[in-house]
Amino acid sequence: xxxxxxxxxxxxxxxxxxxxxxxxxxxxxxxxxxxxxxxxxxxxxxxxxxxxxxxxxxxxxxxxxxxxxxxxxxxxxxxxxxxxxxxxxxxxxxxxxxxxxxxxxxxxxxxxxxxxxxxxxxxxxxxxxxxxxxxxxxxxxxxxxxxxxxxxxxxxxxxxxxxxxxxxxxxxxxxxxxxxxxxxxxxxxxxxxxxxxxxxxxxxxxxxxxxxxxxxxxxxxxxxxxxxxxxxxxxxxxxxxxx
Ligand code: 13P
Numbered sequence: 001x002x003x004x005x006x007x008x009x010x011x012x013x014x015x016x017x018x019x020x021x022x023x024x025x026x027x028x029x030x031x032x033x034x035x036x037x038x039x040x041x042x043x044x045x046x047x048x049x050x051x052x053x054x055x056x057x058x059x060x061x062x063x064x065x066x067x068x069x070x071x072x073x074x075x076x077x078x079x080x081x082x083x084x085x086x087x088x089x090x091x092x093x094x095x096x097x098x099x100x101x102x103x104x105x106x107x108x109x110x111x112x113x114x115x116x117x118x119x120x121x122x123x124x125x126x127x128x129x130x131x132x133x134x135x136x137x138x139x140x141x142x143x144x145x146x147x148x149x150x151x152x153x154x155x156x157x158x159x160x161x162x163x164x165x166x167x168x169x170x171x172x173x174x175x176x177x178x179x180x181x182x183x184x185x186x187x188x189x190x191x192x193x194x195x196x197x198x199x200x201x202x203x204x205x206x207x208x209x210x211x212x213x214x215x216x217x218x219x220x221x222x223x224x225x226x227x228x229x230x231x232x233x234x235x236x237x238x239x240x241x242x243x
Contacts, residue, residue: 002197004034005155005220006237007118008227009058009086009201014040022051024230025237033241034220037084037118038227042072045080056084056118059092062105064112074106074113085110086222088144089120090161100143108146111153118155118199118222119144125162134181141185151195156182157222163202165224172215175200179217206235213243 010018022038029036030052039056040048048055057077064073077085087110088103098106103119110117121140123133137158145154158178163169170178179198186193200212201222212218220240226232 007037074109103144120157122159151192155197157199159201183217209236209239
């Protein structure tokens with residue numbers, strides 16, 4: 001069984017004062033039986049050096065360095081104390097026009113810097129309603145995951161775009177169908193694909209976490225809004241520990 005992972009994506013939220021939330025989380029889950037990852041804004045990564053949790057960036061540039069004003073390389077994230085980075089989040093794909101090929105290149109850059117990549121995929125509402133979800137997932141999996149991926153350096157996050165920040169969650173059957181499909185594709189392509197972790201993301205809360213974690217091939221969650229406050233994230237971590 002892949003090791004379970006509770007990941008929080010703070011997105012463009014968080015000032016130094018908010019790091020107190022991590023202290024509260026540490027008091028409750030400092031020796032959790034699952035992996036805990038926090039992806040704060042890049043400005044806070046180095047300020048997280050004392051937390052026992054894994055820290056991740058939310059994006060990285062394809063290059064190691066160079067004339068790219070405002071961008072951050074994977075090596076810089078690692079240097080600041082990150083061990084993970086999200087790649088291909090749907091907000092990056094939508095806001096910054098990131099393609100599968102760019103996501104694959106960023107992910108390779110993450111590997112080169114020694115980071116674990118959390119590669120995000122997921123269909124839009126139009127794709128879901130048009131019945132093309134699994135085709136979209138296949139295209140994203142094929143295009144976004146580099147050949148060098150393995151269970152140690154890669155986590156897949158299935159985040160239906162229409163479930164992010166909306167309070168709408170797919171049915172457990174829908175989550176199960178996509179996760180089983182992803183697992184099938186990973187095991188066909190990678191020798192350790194059965195060990196690669198697959199997270200669900202999109203409106204995960206304390207109130208729905210346990211049922212989501214009961215679905216086969218759900219190895220944890222990538223949580224946005226409910227990861228900002230320890231009181232909201234803590235029940236999700238507990239649900240994962242108990243799953
Ligand atoms: P919410 O949990 O706020 O829906 O966000 C999910 C997400 O995008 C995590 O990366």
